[in-house]
Amino acid sequence: DAKTTQPPSMDCAEGRAANLPCNHSTISGNEYVYWYRQIHSQGPQYIIHGLKNNETNEMASLIITEDRKSSTLILPHATLRDTAVYYCIVRVNNAGNMLTFGGGTRLMVKP
Amino acid sequence: KAGVTQTPRYLIKTRGQQVTLSCSPISGHRSVSWYQQTPGQGLQFLFEYFSETQRNKGNFPGRFSGRQFSNSRSEMNVSTLELGDSALYLCASSSGLAAGLQYFGPGTRLTVT
Numbered sequence: 001d002a003k004t005t006q007p008p009s010m011d012c013a014e015g016r017a018a019n020l021p022c023n024h025s026t027i028s029g030n031e032y033v034y035w036y037r038q039i040h041s042q043g044p045q046y047i048i049h050g051l052k053n054n055e056t057n058e059m060a061s062l063i064i065t066e067d068r069k070s071s072t073l074i075l076p077h078a079t080l081r082d083t084a085v086y087y088c089i090v091r092v093n094n095a096g097n098m099l100t101f102g103g104g105t106r107l108m109v110k111p
Numbered sequence: 112k113a114g115v116t117q118t119p120r121y122l123i124k125t126r127g128q129q130v131t132l133s134c135s136p137i138s139g140h141r142s143v144s145w146y147q148q149t150p151g152q153g154l155q156f157l158f159e160y161f162s163e164t165q166r167n168k169g170n171f172p173g174r175f176s177g178r179q180f181s182n183s184r185s186e187m188n189v190s191t192l193e194l195g196d197s198a199l200y201l202c203a204s205s206s207g208l209a210a211g212l213q214y215f216g217p218g219t220r221l222t223v224t
Contacts, residue, residue, distance in 0.1 A: 034211045043115070043201050043215030044154070087154075091211050096167045097144050097203075099213065101154035 004088045009106040012082075018075040020105050022088030025069045030092050033064060034099070035073045037084040044087065044101075047073065078109045113138065115204050115216035123222045129190040132219045136183050136204030143185040144213065145177060148199040157200075160185055189221075197223045 005023040012018040024033065034049040048055055048062045050071075055062045061074040075082055087104040116135045124130050136143050144159040156169040160179035177187040183204075189196055199220050203213040 032211055038154075041199075041218075043203070043218050045215065046212050049211060089211070093211060097142050097159045097161075097205055097207075097210055097213060098156045098167050098169070099144075099146075099154075099203075099211065100156065101146075103153060 004090055004102050006086075006088055006102065006105045008103060009108070011108050011110055012075075012078045014080060014109055014111050015077055018078040018082065018107055018109070020073040020075075020086050020088075020107065021070065022073070023070045024088070024090045027068050027090050028092070030094075031090050032093055033062065033068075033071050034089040034091065035060070035062065036087045036089065036099075036101075037082075038087070038104070039081075039084040047086075078107075080109050080111065083107060083109045115202055115214050117200075117202050117216040117219050119219060120217065121220045121222075123224060124192050125224055126192055126194060128192050129188060130192060130221060131186055131188045132200055132202075132221075134185045134187075134202030134204075134216060136185070136202075137214055140204040140206050140214075141183050142205045142207065142210065143179055143183065144203045144205075145185070145187050146201040146203065147171070148201060148218070149195075149197070154201070157187065192223045194223050197221060 035047040036044040038044045050062045064071045085104040142161045145157040158168045179185045199218045201218045202216045205213045
């Protein structure tokens with residue numbers, strides 16, 4: 001699986017959009033980008049995933065650059081409950097269920 | 112549907128003892144994966160099971176083992192506990208064999224003294 005690079009921490013004001021970047025410059029054509037988050041002392045929670053096109057669901061939007069070497073997770077209106085560690089994971093979808101977690105980005109939403 | 116459940120939620124053991132942790136996946140899910148989370152190493156993959164067969168294994172010593180039952184419930188065992196085994200042990204379930212979309216349980220917090 002491709003290696004990902006994320007900033008270790010970010011702050012965001014409550015009610016504003018949180019934009020979390022992820023670099024995955026060695027991504028292969030058949031690798032998907034997944035985002036999970038982990039709120040303190042809980043298990044990780046799936047947020048969204050995509051291959052090439054931008055994706056949106058009730059939790060977030062995922063923007064993948066045209067060359068697929070980076071992506072951005074957007075939380076449109078961050079709340080205090082969005083304070084968590086966000087993990088960007090790149091993996092193929094035919095290689096078992098293993099997820100390789102990096103250090104992630106610790107997002108602090110402030111009032 | 113009920114989520115992934117893990118028992119016990121908290122556990123304190125002594126060095127040298129062994130421990131068994133249990134995970135019940137979401138109903139209908141046939142795949143269970145286990146992860147260890149420590150402050151120093153982060154989230155690390157232990158192993159995954161699908162239809163009672165171990166499909167993949169992470170880089171952990173043989174003291175860590177697991178199994179899956181016919182009802183998809185899974186257990187993991189750690190023998191000869193060491194202080195460094197203190198961690199949050201997370202279980203995740205998914206419906207398929209090759210799924211990046213997984214559902215995690217709340218974890219079992221193991222403390223080894």
